[in-house]
Amino acid sequence: MTRPDSRILLEVKGLHTNVAGVEILKGIDLTVRAGEVHAIMGPNGSGKSTFAKALAGHPGYKVTAGTATFEGRNIFEMAPEDRARAGLFLGFQYPVEIPGVSNTAFLRLAYNTVQGARGKDELDPLEFDDYVREKMKLLDMDVGFLDRSVNDGFSGGEKKRNEILQMALLEPRLAILDETDSGLDIDALRVVSGGVNRLLTPDNAVVLVTHYQRLLNYIVPDYVHVMEGGRIVKTGGKELAVELEARGYDWIKGKAAA
Amino acid sequence: MSSVLEHLVNQPYQHGFVTDIESDTAPKGLNEDTIRFISVKKSEPEWLLEFRLKAYRHWLTMQEPKWPNVRYPKIDFQDIIYYSAPKPKKLASMDEVDPELLRTFEKLGVPMNERAKLAGVAVDVIFDSVSVATTYKQKLAEVGIIFCSISEAVREHPELVRKYLGTVVPTGDNYYAALNSAVFTDGSFCHIPKGVKCPMELSTYFRINTESSGQFERTLIVAEEGASVSYLEGCTAPKFDSNQLHAAVVELVALDDAEIKYSTVQNWYAGDENGVGGIYNFVTKRGLCKGVNSKISWTQVETGSAITWKYPSCVLLGENSIGEFYSVALTNHHQQADTGTKMVHIGSNTRSRIISKGISAGQSNNSYRGLVKIGARAEGARNFSQCDSMLIGAKCGANTFPYIQVHNNSAKVEHEATTSKIGEDQLFYLAQRGIGAEEAVSMIINGFCRDVFQQLPMEFAVEATKLLGLKLEGSVG
Secondary structure (H helix, E strand, O other): OOOOOOOEEEEEEEEEEEEOOEEEEEEEEEEEEOOOEEEEEOOOOOOHHHHHHHHHOOOOEEEEEEEEEEOOEEHHHOOHHHHHHOOEEEEOOOOOOEEEEEHHHHHHHHHHHHHHHOOOOOOOHHHHHHHHHHHHHHOOOOHHHHHOEEOOOOOHHHHHHHHHHHHHHHOOOEEEEEOOOOOOOHHHHHHHHHHHHHHOOOOOEEEEEOOOOHHHHOOOOOEEEEEEOOEEEEEEOHHHHHHHHHHOOHHHHHHHHO | OOHHHHHHHHOOOOOOOOOOOOOOEOOOOOOHHHHHHHHHHOOOOHHHHHHHHHHHHHHHOOOOOOOOOOOOOOOOHHHOOOOEOOOOOOEOOHHHOOHHHHHHHHHHOOOHHHHHHHOOEOOOOOOOHHHHHHHHHHHHHHOOOEEEEHHHHHHHOHHHHHHHOOOOOOOOOOHHHHHHHHHOOEOEEEEEOOOOEOOOOEEHHHOOOOOOOOOOEEEEEEEOOOOEEEEEEOOOOOEOOOOOEEOOEEEEEEOOOOEEEEEEEEOEOOOOOOOOOOOEEEEEEEEEEOOOOOEEEEEEEEOOOOEEEEOOEEEEOOOOOEEEEEEEEEEOOOOEEEEEEEEEEOOOOOEEEEEEEEEEOOOOEEEEEEEEEEOOOOOOOEEEEEEEEEEOOOOOEEEEEEEEEEOOOOOEEEEEEEEEEOOHHHHHHHHOOOOOHHHHHHHHHHHHOHHHHOOOOHHHHHHHHHHHHHHOOOOOO
8 A cells, every 4th residue: 555644664865886886776766655565677687686785785786876764764874784683674586595504593593683683582492483483384384494504405485485484583664575476386476475465564665576567466566666777767556567567678668768 | 951941940930939840941952862851850661761762763764744735934843842840830810811811711601710720820719620630530430440641641550551652653653743752741641441431521621630731742542342432622712832833642542342532622822813923733643443343533623723734533443443533624814724634444344434624714724634545455444525615705725635545346435525605695695684794604604514513512512613703703894
């Protein structure tokens, strides 16, 4: 639901970003309010993932101009871990493998770190075990996940579920999900998007980065933005996604040029 | 005798101790007289003097090994004092201890009373190590275990020492082992009689003889038929020593159905971040699985020393005997490590397992060097080796030098090796979940070392985990 009166969570103005000396983002403006779902679509190489990583603070992505505030704070003055602790979550397109580190130890450390930053109580291993099992039920995940090494040897679908599990545990204010739908079969897509929907409240927001309209059948966006050449070239409602699916991105390109 | 030294050792201790040390220091340099001097000072039997002299004569014919992948200035063996009586070098209070050292203890969570002991403060008032040691010794004596300094063993149990000393590492085995055999001053001796399972972990920490073992330490552990023992060497607290060269020898003997587990955590002074100072650690450690179904297991966590040259090995002589080597070697700044193992399969159906994890950071260089040798009579022998290296930063190096020699075609030898880098992406991923860089590195490293840490006794594993984190502090930025 669009909420023009609700609190602004994220406000990006004129964002320019370089990767390895090449300018990828050429002036992005985006405002996300509490309770909203945004979808960012666009062809390969249009800058969608760069935008997501720049907001989360990947060291390889250099912001050269523009501003971004998250709940009123300038995020470019915050270390990546501080952005995460403040409630900014990035669901990775390619979740990273960490051999030898058990998933449960990782999840608990992440959870307790973020809880601590919010001034809340940390959970001991037993309490955490109960808590994480409950969250896993929501995502139809096997408890065997807990003892495996972080993402090590996980299938593509398992990795994406593990991302949503982290989102469920950390309860972010703003979740940016970078191609969470890619590599998922239809059943997994239903489970994952069901999980995301359950986590949506009037106080938080989600930005979905995706290629396909398919995901938007399950998670209905309030806004659809189309990126092209490092800029948002068109913004509309959920019907824009349907139109894109039918007519392709070239249609936008033509319009933007006109 | 150097008059300066004489003056030094005869000087009453400044902080109120009155020492009764006579001029118990050998002159600088090494010759047969030095060795006779050591032997006389220690009131040793004739056979041991012969053992030393034979080693010395052999050493004279040998060359310092040039094959290790380490660089250091030439050592002047005539510039070393080979015997000096124990000098109490205690500080009067904790206020005199280097604050850096205290900070380290704090981070490692070393208990207060132990901090003082480790820092070399006179602590008899608050921590009576003698009474702890006495209780410990009584408990072992009840089951017939001998655990004492090797000097004491030479006096009290000469027949046992003579039977086994030098049988695993012969006097002329290698340059440093020969040197050690000629001039060793002290070390540990442990004998577990037939059928006895040692009721506790044996630690050098509790050895009765509290005097410093010096730079040429000698350890001998014998487990008779059906006996078993777990032995811990070293501790996680940093160990400073004014002697730069250390050349220890450790010999283990396991008879039929016996088992010896030897765990080391080594954290000697590694030099500063510019590579100045630090210990040279040239160690020969070898276990002989002499009896059938015997087992020797080495577990090491090497984090200190400027140079580490060390290959804890197993000679698998008895049928069905098992050798294991689990190692974590971490190097940072300008440290150099060339370490690994040798598994020599002689008996039939012998098995060995090698798990080596090397971590390099800073401008350090870390090499794994391992030999797996299957003898002609080793029917059905098996080996599995896994050597993993992890690099932190772009200026360090990691090498793996596996040597495999198979002379029996029924043997099965497997070798796996990987090299990985703590990547920006791993750190970013963890940061995105709220986990800061230092904690993230510690987590990744502990994951990497998990297979080895699982082999350590529980408290040791916890300490080792903290130690690695501490050693890598500031290496990721």
